[in-house]
Each structure stands twice: as structure tokens, then as C-alpha cells.
Amino acid sequence: MSTRRHTDSEEEPATPTSAPPPNKRCNMEENGSEAFIFDEPKLSEKCGPTMRRFREKQVRNISFAIPEGYNYDKLEYLGGGTYGNVIKTTFKRENGKEQTVAIKKLREPFHDPQQARKIYREIELLQLMRHDNIICALDVYSPNNFENFKDIYIVTEYAGQSLFRVLKHQRDRSVQILKADHVKFITYQLIRALKYIHSANVIHRDLKPGNLALTDDCDLTVLDFGLARTLENADTTLTTYVQTRWYRSPEVIYWKFGSYSNSADMWSVGCIAAELLTGEPLFPGDDANLQYQRITQLCGSPSEDLLNKIERDNSAAMRQVIQSYKQHKRQDFKEYFKEHRPSEDLIDFLEKILVLDPERRLSVEEAIAHPYLAEFSLPDDEPSAGRHFDLNDGIMRTGSEWKKIIWEQIKNFQRLETSPKVPQD
Numbered sequence: 001m002s003t004r005r006h007t008d009s010e011e012e013p014a015t016p017t018s019a020p021p022p023n024k025r026c027n028m029e030e031n032g033s034e035a036f037i038f039d040e041p042k043l044s045e046k047c048g049p050t051m052r053r054f055r056e057k058q059v060r061n062i063s064f065a066i067p068e069g070y071n072y073d074k075l076e077y078l079g080g081g082t083y084g085n086v087i088k089t090t091f092k093r094e095n096g097k098e099q100t101v102a103i104k105k106l107r108e109p110f111h112d113p114q115q116a117r118k119i120y121r122e123i124e125l126l127q128l129m130r131h132d133n134i135i136c137a138l139d140v141y142s143p144n145n146f147e148n149f150k151d152i153y154i155v156t157e158y159a160g161q162s163l164f165r166v167l168k169h170q171r172d173r174s175v176q177i178l179k180a181d182h183v184k185f186i187t188y189q190l191i192r193a194l195k196y197i198h199s200a201n202v203i204h205r206d207l208k209p210g211n212l213a214l215t216d217d218c219d220l221t222v223l224d225f226g227l228a229r230t231l232e233n234a235d236t237t238l239t240t241y242v243q244t245r246w247y248r249s250p251e252v253i254y255w256k257f258g259s260y261s262n263s264a265d266m267w268s269v270g271c272i273a274a275e276l277l278t279g280e281p282l283f284p285g286d287d288a289n290l291q292y293q294r295i296t297q298l299c300g301s302p303s304e305d306l307l308n309k310i311e312r313d314n315s316a317a318m319r320q321v322i323q324s325y326k327q328h329k330r331q332d333f334k335e336y337f338k339e340h341r342p343s344e345d346l347i348d349f350l351e352k353i354l355v356l357d358p359e360r361r362l363s364v365e366e367a368i369a370h371p372y373l374a375e376f377s378l379p380d381d382e383p384s385a386g387r388h389f390d391l392n393d394g395i396m397r398t399g400s401e402w403k404k405i406i407w408e409q410i411k412n413f414q415r416l417e418t419s420p421k422v423p424q425d
């Protein structure tokens, strides 16, 4: 049984209370956040794409529409990012069991066609992805009618504390919550999820601790597909804003490299695994230049071979710019990380992922077979998607076209057995 406490979200730690394996479990205490208790608000008339009733609730001055059937008494604020605000609540499943969920209210979903397309992708992927370590949508709704369609809510299973908060708590309190076995188990689950994601021909593009959640048992879930795209998509103008910079690969920040490939996600895995080991972000550059310096100080400046590839895929001018930066030799990883006493396997794993040339970086298939993860790896239980996901979102569409498409997407949302039932009269 987990020991859940409910206190302020900034203060509360997630603390593993027991050693992880042999059964691949690591107890983590998980916190709640602020609880908001209100007078009972009225149920609306039936409205929205699926004709449901809602109650309006304020959380941190943000108005949330809570569908009939959900618990609206106690809403906890989980956080807000670029694309929305998230609260936690529950609903009763058909079997009477309480399901804890995260409800994300998207911020200005129809601000522009690009934003609308991101939302479309996210809702599609949240229905297509079916994997233990990947979040899936239980419900999607809007309380608006088509004429004033502006608010979209996505409901996912509550997946636990964000890894960002666990790491922040470690730093703030100077405690070590994540021990070597936790680091390995978290990394394994991340790679297991990525194997599925890449096999579907999807790149996540925004892997970072804030997009990973951990349960009390140290089960990891990849959240948030807002920036993901398929490799087949014609939209190949890949801008550098796509990922939080600290976890972004050098080929994404500094030079275009062939087409943007899923090895960029592997770079993020390397940064996350190193941060799990040390407790500190690996390349926390305040700007793109400082970021580049930090990367090359550890991983070395581009080799002649890589420079040739950069020139081939970009221009001679780009090569010159890169050569004009201060040149660094690759450091000895064993020496660099020695105070954290990593295993030889972990050092080898990091060495093979934190490689500037994406063509030489470990692929997800190679990573899952690496000796570092052998303790957890069960090849028969590491599913692939079995097909490429085609999002059919490469066509340029206007804002109002996206509005119609997303309205239909919500109307036709594929409910799961664990989804809340829409009350019928």
C-alpha cells in the first residue's frame, strides 16, 4: 500500500522508501498538491462535441470545466507548462474503483494553425500509443459548442510525481533519493518506451525530466506528446525550438543533419541518465552558445569526419563557424563522473550515447541490449508498435479547418475500458 501525503506541491518530496529490485520495484512516496474545496457548482446543460454536462471550477484562477461523473470536490493543481495547466482528480470506474487522473486544459489551442496541428497530433498519439511506460488518453472533451469552440481538455491516467520534481527535491534538500538501482530502472523503462515510440516511426522530441512521471513504485511513464512528429511527415523544416534546450542534441541546436532523426531522442536519454546519476543537469547552458561549450567540453569538438558531414548537409560556412569555436578534446567519462561512482557499464552506456555524430550514437535497439540494462531487460516483454503511425497531418490547413478536424476527433475519441463513462439520460 502506498503512503500518500497531501501537502504543498513545491515542498513535498518523492522519496523511495525501499530498495528497488528484485521485483523491479522501487517504492517512492508521492505527494499531492494543494487541495481546493468549493461549494457545489451547478451542472451545465449538455454541450460540447459529445453532449455532456460540466461543472465550472476555479483552480489558481484558472477556470476548469469538470465533466459529470468526475470528482469535482477536490482538485489538485499539478503544474502548468507552455501548452496548458494540469490538475489532478478522480472518477469512479464502472467496477467501482477510483481512478486518479490528470486533466490538462490546453492553453489557446487555436492560437494559430501550427498550435492546432500540435494539439491534433497529441490527441492522435495519445490514442495510438498503447504501452505500459507511455501515457494514453482516457478522455478528451470540450464544454463549448462548435460556434464558440476554444477550450480542449485531455484526461490521462495520473502517472505520479514528475522526475523533474524528484530531482529538484534532491538538490534542494541535498539528499540522494535516486540510488544506482533507481537510475538503472528508470533508464531501462525510458528506453523500453522509446523502443516502442521509435518503432512507430515517431520521434518524441521533448524528452526531459518534466515529461517523465514516476509512481511510488518507481514505474515510469513518458508524458506529453505535444512536440512529437512522425518521420514520414512532410513537415521536415525542423526548427530548433522543438525541445527544451538542455536535453537537445547538438545536431538539432547547431547544425542540420540529413533529416532530423530519432537519434536526437537518444541524446536526451543520455542527458537524463547522466542527470539521474549526478543529480544535476548535464548541460545546463543559459543560452545556445554556453550550451555548445558545455557539450563540447565534455564530448569533444566535432571530428574531421563529422565536420565533413556537417559541411555536406549544410554549407562550408557552417563548417567554418563550428571550427571557429574553441576546440575541446573529449574527456574521459570515467574520470568526469568518478565522484558519483558509476558502474563501468553505465560509463560505457553514457559514452556510447553522448556522441556528437548522430550516426554513431547508440540506437534504441542497441541501448536496450546494452549490458548496463541487462539486469532488467526482458526481450519478450519489450514491445514494438508493429506498424508506423500515420498521423496524416502533413497538409497545410487553416485554423478553421483544424477546428473542424479536432471537433470531430473529440467526437470520435476512442474510449478505453478504463475511460469514464459518459452519463446517458
Ligand SMILES: Nc1ncnc2c1ncn2[C@@H]1O[C@H](COP(=O)(O)OP(=O)(O)OP(=O)(O)O)[C@@H](O)[C@H]1O
Residues within 6 Å of the ligand: 078, 079, 080, 081, 082, 083, 084, 085, 086, 101, 102, 104, 135, 156, 157, 158, 159, 160, 161, 162, 210, 211, 212, 213, 223, 224
Ligand atoms: N498524467 C500525468 N500524471 C502526472 N503528472 C502529470 C500528468 N500530466 C501532466 N502532469 C504534470 O503536470 C505538470 C504540467 O504538465 P505540462 O505538460 O502542462 O507542462 P510541462 O511538461 O511541465 O511543461 P511544457 O509543456 O512547457 O514542456 C508537469 O509537472 C507534469 O509532470
